[in-house]
């Protein structure tokens with residue numbers, strides 16, 4: 001291989017010849033385990049959460065699920081392995097018609113908060129990166145413009161952002177100020193509760209995807225002459241994952257209802273985000289165990305879900321900081337700064 005330059009992450013040289021070993025053909029390596037590029041059917045709605053949704057919310061959920069399963073699932077593992085974003089898929093994401101979420105007018109969809117949250121979970125079920133892309137673009141960038149922008153700024157930016165012909169990013173944290181947001185040198189004028197609700201729904205989606213994958217895998221793969229699903233220990237893990245998902249869904253749904261009725265407090269939003277990301281950590285960790293060695297391959301989703309959950313545990317306020325926001329609300333005592341430095345702001 002000396003003298004030949006490798007041009008990209010796919011291992012190809014300039015003359016098109018492959019470098020090193022060919023990529024693993026999963027259908028040959030694991031003929032009895034379907035990879036996540038053919039996404040598993042949804043099996044996690046055990047308490048019939050769909051019944052809590054309006055027909056409009058159910059139909060957008062179904063539409064988003066269909067499109068991301070078809071368009072994103074087949075490509076996500078390869079892009080994740082390359083640490084690249086599939087920019088060519090942005091028009092497909094635009095076709096979901098969800099950018100702008102709850103914003104009314106300016107070409108935005110004007111969804112209910114629940115519909116917006118459910119679509120976030122449906123995207124995260126298949127690919128957390130795409131859901132984060134839409135979340136930042138929609139619930140941070142667009143909502144900030146809709147809440148704080150001038151009429152001219154709304155007219156100028158929102159329509160193309162809703163079409164995803166313009167892509168937004170949002171900067172709050174600075175190198176020296178992460179959790180300590182109150183010390184930021186750039187002043188953030190409004191805290192956007194809506195984005196915390198959306199982030200609380202991402203762990204739900206990630207967990208649903210991991211569960212669906214494990215549910216199919218355990219029935220397909222055999223050891224000791226029987227499907228993995230026949231082992232009692234595996235069933236207990238699968239059921240624990242399912243139980244966590246039901247509790248996360250109900251927390252997420254209730255959060256939306258509190259927001260809609262104007263009763264949601266910062267503590268409510270923070271508890272939802274903290275609780276769901278903590279529950280989801282257990283779900284993906286159990287899923288990773290259930291898949292054995294394939295639990296560390298992106299192709300079977302769970303390893304990817306495991307890693308994708310970690311930034312969510314930390315962004316939009318870490319688990320700790322969100323717990324302290326709720327802690328302050330229920331005790332009346334702020335504990336962000338060590339007592340010795342805080343001059344007792346009780």
Ligand SMILES: Cc1cc2nc3c(=O)[nH]c(=O)nc-3n(C[C@H](O)[C@H](O)[C@H](O)COP(=O)(O)OP(=O)(O)OC[C@H]3O[C@@H](n4cnc5c(N)ncnc54)[C@H](O)[C@@H]3O)c2cc1C
Pocket residue numbers: 136170171172173174177178179180311314315316317318319320321324335336337
């Ligand atoms: C993938 C990813 C995407 C991101 N996207 C964005 C974005 O689009 N825009 C943006 O502005 N930011 C973004 N962030 C930044 C994110 O919001 C910060 O990482 C987060 O707020 C934590 O800040 P930090 O990383 O500086 O950690 P630190 O604040 O340094 O915290 C380190 C640890 O100390 C703990 N800790 C800190 N203070 C306290 C305290 N008072 N009490 C108890 N424990 C404490 C934390 O919980 C954490 O465990 C992103 C981060 C990630 C990982």
